[in-house]
Amino acid sequence: MSYIIAFVSFSESGKDFPVQCFRTDLRAGDEVVVRRTDGKLRIATISQLQYLNWECNGRIECRRAEASLDETGNINPPKGSPLHVGISTLDAFTKSLKASGWLPIKSRQKMYRAVFAFVNKSSISYIFTRKNGIDIQVIPKVNGNPVKPYSYYEGSLGDGRVVRHSLAHTRFNLLEGVLRFANSFQNNEEHLDRYFVPQGSRDKRTVELKQKAKERKASKNEMLDIYDACSDGSGGPAYLGDGVWIGSGGSLHDWGR
Structure with a gap:
């Protein structure tokens, strides 16, 4: 990936x-x-x-x-290729988070590959990495520092302020963007609204792939219309002529007369 x-x-x-x-x-x-x-x-x-x-x-x-x-x-190629440069992978992202002081913790939900937490003057933030995205949560801090390294996340994503980002089709490097959030949170910035605008799309297809899928669907619908026009209503293959038959799913078969 x-x-x-x-x-x-x-x-x-x-x-x-x-x-x-x-x-x-x-x-x-x-x-x-x-x-x-x-x-x-x-x-x-x-x-x-x-x-x-x-x-x-x-x-x-x-x-x-x-x-x-x-x-x-x-x-x-040089030794160690493929060469990795910058924050280009989730692995590089999590290493950078950990190096900057965010604490690794555990999640009981298998969808999360890694979870990190940080406590600033007024709040606790959690950053969750998924196969196809990153989630951020900020909740008010209560009674000191309740977060311990490698402890389990006991909260709910229904609490506090939450945003769910998708990796596909972001307009900028989301990994770098979330690291900017992490730095802002660590520095106790009050205005974090810009980080809580969902980025990306769960649909990984490009515009070209979406258009091809649309064309395939249109072509299939056209063949189904032809089947409906030629079928006797039994659900079986319909004869088009010249030894060609059309199935109920719109597929063509050269079965002869």
């Missing part, structure tokens, strides 16, 4: 292919080394970058300039 998805093109093809990207310093037009699904390394150019949180088989190993070529022309 990769939060950042790079659409890349290879020299022999004008088509864009989505691949995993684990760095925040790349831009459209950059040349990179991509490890394809078959394991082969190829030079590619980034066409665009999107926050989609997709599961792709290919991935960016490094910039083209960071790799070397051996005497036979084989591409050699």
Whole structure:
């Protein structure tokens, strides 16, 4: 799973292919080394970058300039590739939270991969990471500091102020955005409204994929209309002519006369 998805093109093809990207310093037009699904390394150019949180088989190993070529022309990525740069993964995000003083705690809900808490002068905040999103909660502080490292979260997301963000289709790096919230909360900022506007979408499809799905649905509905017009009402296949039959689901079959 990769939060950042790079659409890349290879020299022999004008088509864009989505691949995993684990760095925040790349831009459209950059040349990179991509490890394809078959394991082969190829030079590619980034066409665009999107926050989609997709599961792709290919991935960016490094910039083209960071790799070397051996005497036979084989591409050699640097040691430790794929290179990770910046807050590009949930793992990098949680490490940064922990390093800044947020306490790791546990959740009894399996949907949460990690939970962190921090107590400032007036409130307690919890940050929950999910496979496809991040939730934030702020509740008033009561009687000192009730949060202990690796203790269980005993609250309810129905309490206090809560926002649920989705990773897909955010317009900015949500991981960096939530870290900005964490810093603001630690500094006891009073006005946090900007962090409680839900970001992203649970639907991971791009505009192009949504359009293709719409076209497939329209095509299927058209075939169902044809079936209804030709069927005898029994629910069985209907004969169209020239040995072609149409099933009740709109599928075509060459079964002969």
